[in-house]
Amino acid sequence: MTRLLIKNGAFITMDEEQLQFQGWMAIEGSRIAGLGAGAAPEQEISQASEIMDGKGMLFMPGLVNTHGHAAMSLLRGMADDLALQEWLQNHMWPAEAKFTGDDVYWGSSLAAAEMIKSGTTTFVDMYDHMHRVAEVTEQSGLRASLTRGVIGLCSEEEQKTKLAEAIQFARDWHGAAEGRINVMISPHAPYTCPPDYILKFVEAAHDLDLPMHTHMSETLAEVEQNVRDYGYRPVEHLDRLGMFSRPTLLAHAVHLKDEEIALLAERKVAVSHNPVSNLKLASGVARVPELLQAGVTVSLGTDSAASNNNLDLFQEITMAALLHKGVSGDPTVIPAAEALRMGTVYGARSIGHGGVTGQLKAGLKADFIAISLNKPHFVPYTDYISHLAYTARGSDVAHVWVDGRQLLRHGQLLTLDEERILAEAERCYQRLRG
Known part of the structure; x- marks a missing residue:
């Protein structure tokens, strides 16, 4: 050896x-x-x-990027300076509807190249055509927690198909690539998945003994919509649906009340803080100092290159160390070592890799x-x-x-053909924009 x-x-x-x-x-x-x-x-x-x-x-x-959508690297710079819902509904979702498995493969390859070159060794990815993302992960040598993210705003038949795909992906890829690939179960968000549909994902996570990952409380409008539609804010809503009975990683968690932070800590729910994406989309500033003080594991994510617009986790570390000082008026919050922990050991812990990496x-x-x-x-x-x-x-x-x-x-x-990836990614983008 x-x-x-x-x-x-x-x-x-x-x-x-x-x-x-x-x-x-x-x-x-x-x-x-x-x-x-x-x-x-x-x-x-x-x-x-x-x-x-x-x-x-x-x-x-190595750095641990705990939230992203790798294939969306193909959409970098396509739509900037917009609010989240307008950005998603009028620009991202229409473009993503054109994605093929080939697009996902090359977009994910582009992201993998960028992540390796900027020091990320483990990433979390939520998307469609996830077997192509898994192929890229296996070929690149990276470590990843992958999940077939599911939007449930569709017919009951489509919902069944998407859930079946998520379950089959987990069975096919969990523990693959010599153990470098793990799988999570991911309803996209409480505002894109009806409650009874989320229940099915919770059941699948229990059956497969897998953790869960979802977007939550990213914008104030999303929180208010959840109250209108279901009578509860997202934290209580997901808790009532049993999601937190599984190990859970929440992306964003920007708009939280004190009692919600306490509940997340009690349920041992982890949070992926995405400061650059949240700032660019004007989603708000997560209450990271309070989360950390309550004992919540807080890690760092870039989100996609379409909302960031890069996958450099060092930028997230710097932003996490600076942003909360400015917002709180306290220069002692999130000191340098704590920001580094968020990008390394806390990232590993948030995806079940504590004592393994980080x-x-x-x-x-x-x-x-x-x-x-x-x-x-x-x-x-x-x-x-x-x-x-x-x-x-x-x-x-x-x-x-x-x-x-x-x-x-x-x-x-050493493991990816950078020249070819750049050419293929540009080819895919030109087709998507046409």
């Missing part, structure tokens, strides 16, 4: 016991075999089949990235935690590994 030794590097582990140090790390197969401060022990050097000099590099856990620690999966420090915006080397939260960007990523396999070397993709 191949054993890689990285020496002379700077390390940010996101492990409270050993957060940052100069030293070494050993990788054997798909896992971290050991790491420590100072010079690499002679025993590690003698056991290594490959040695990498990490001088000038900062190694950290940290650099012996025994955990070898999902990690290397950032080139030889750039003006990292000098002087005062505080790497600060630099990662406030100055790093995706373009600083030089190397990426997932499951111990290198996916990016010196900024060059």
Whole structure:
């Protein structure tokens, strides 16, 4: 089994016991075999089949993007500066109605290339034609939690077909790609799925023993509509439907009351905070400091490249660290280390990967990235935690590994044909716009 030794590097582990140090790390197969401060022990050097000099590099856990729609990369820049419902109903949904499996494949490939090159090693994706997204995940080497997102504003026959597709996708792909692919069950949102339909997804999640993922309370208008239609705000509505009886990840959760935050904490529901997308669509600012204080696991997502307009999770980390300071008037909320946890260890925890990924620690999966420090915006080397939260960007990523396999070397993709992906994605867009 191949054993890689990285020496002379700077390390940010996101492990409270050993957060940052100069030293070494050993990788054997798909896992971290050991790491420590100072010079690499002679025993590690003698056991290594490959040695990498990490001088000038900062190694950290790979980033975890907990909400997105990868194929929508094809719609980047197609409709900007609009409110959510107008953006969705008048621009996104009509364009997406034209999507074929081929479009989803190349749009997801474009997203995978962007994510790898900017340091994301695990992503959550909710879309249609999900077997094509799974194929991209398998080919790219990324780790993912995938789900067939279902909009239930259709006939009963269509609802049955979509639910059957979601269940079959879970049976076909959960645990695939050497365990790198997990599956979640996803009714799109409480405002796009009738209550009795959501109940069927909850039942399927129990039958398959899978977690759930949905959009919730993204806009104030959505919350008000939920009260008009069903008599309850979305949190209580979904709780009454039993969704929170399963491990659940909510995207957005912008408009919450104190008692709703308390309920989410009690039910151990996780939240994917999408600050850039929420700001661009003027959806509002999620109450992240209050969620974290209540004990809710809060991670970070980009949402799609159509509402962001990139998949650089470092931008989300920076925004999470800055936005809530400005809104609250308190410069101590969401400090740099907490923002980094949201992009790494909290992200892993929110999708059931706690103790598997999200940290650099012996025994955990070898999902990690290397950032080139030889750039003006990292000098002087005062505080790497600060630099990662406030100055790093995706373009600083030089190397990426997932499951111990290198996916990016010196900024060059090793598992995907970038040139072809760019050409095919542009071809797909030209057809969609026509």
